[in-house]
Amino acid sequence: MAFIEHQRLHLGAEAEVWRGTWFGKQAVRKQRRPRSWRHADLDHRLGVRRMTSEARLLIRLRKLGLPVPAVWDLDLEGGQLVLQWLPGRTLIEILNDDESDEHHVEAVLKSVGSAVRMLHREAITHGDLSSNNMLIDDGNVALIDFGLAAVEYEVERFGIDLHVLDEILGASHPQWSQAIDWVLEGYAEVDVRLGLAPVLQGGTVPSAQEVLTRLDDIRQRVRYHG
Ligand SMILES: Nc1ncnc2c1ncn2[C@@H]1O[C@H](COP(=O)(O)OP(=O)(O)OP(=O)(O)O)[C@@H](O)[C@H]1O
Ligand SMILES: [Mg+2]
Known part of the structure; x- marks a missing residue:
């Protein structure tokens, strides 16, 4: 090589x-x-x-x-x-940096949400959405580490993708208490802008709203059953 x-x-x-x-x-x-x-x-x-x-x-x-x-x-x-090789810093570095200001972090997290939704609209779930697996360069978000990604049409897997990120943001970055809300705003905004996801060969991708509703279900399940 x-x-x-x-x-x-x-x-x-x-x-x-x-x-x-x-x-x-x-x-x-x-x-x-x-x-x-x-x-x-x-x-x-x-x-x-x-x-x-x-x-x-x-x-x-x-x-x-x-x-x-x-x-x-x-x-x-x-x-x-x-x-x-892609330039930039991982999301974890940005969230852990004391110098990061709130407006910047808000914009970055909205872009993270949009990037995840763009992925989901292609019927692909990432499988490991941690703050290590995103590179941010000048506010632009790239996703990396697709070893656990899969082609998916069932709403549950899309919801789980967001739930993984939700848990990580809550556990590893509690200082940014609005983090997941910003991500979800960016996620929802894509479908408002682009309309429903196109129908693909393998079926129909769930809408952003369907995925967000499922995320709420998953959160409740986790709360009740641990
Ligand atoms: N294309 C790339 N450009 C720049 N940096 C990268 C790139 N791919 C990976 N990295 C850096 O290497 C790190 C690890 O890469 P990656 O996430 O793909 O491996 P991994 O599958 O998580 O490994 P493990 O699961 O063993 O922890 C990333 O968090 C990032 O910092
Ligand atoms: Mg990784």
Whole structure:
């Protein structure tokens, strides 16, 4: 692989992410990490499946014009994915920065909501909407880390996507008490602006309002049943 590594950005449970260059272009390489406690064969198959799915969905979203990194190389045997490097800071960095002012954070979180809705309108749920998996550059939001993303038409999965973000914002960033409200405003606003989501090959995507209603149901369920 023609990737030249410069700096390690992230060492997670599933992946090691390096920043570097690929044929002279700014790139990142996501290297799947073997998880020794799992059966090696099963582990390999799971990793390959996730990486294939991540690459496939990123390519689709990129073609649709959504702000996600381009896919430049995929080595399934070696468990490596080379993506376009995107500038910016993760949402977690912005929310944890004491210098961030409220107007900026409000605008960023509304854009996060809009970016998630644009994704959902294409019948794709992210599966891991944490504040680590969004890059903000000059107020523009890009979504990354599509290893758990899926094509979806059932309203429940869309609601769960928002609920994951809701829980993370509440637990990790309690100083921004209106955070989820701003996200949901941005989410709802897209359908007001663009109208109902188009009917796609696999069916109809639930409307923003349907997803928001389901989010309320999920919150209540979690409150009653833990
Ligand atoms: N295309 C990219 N451009 C810039 N930075 C990136 C890019 N992709 C990933 N990163 C950085 O690397 C970090 C980890 O990447 P990613 O979220 O894709 O891995 P991960 O699947 O979460 O790994 P794990 O699940 O093991 O924690 C991101 O939070 C981000 O800081
Ligand atoms: Mg991640």
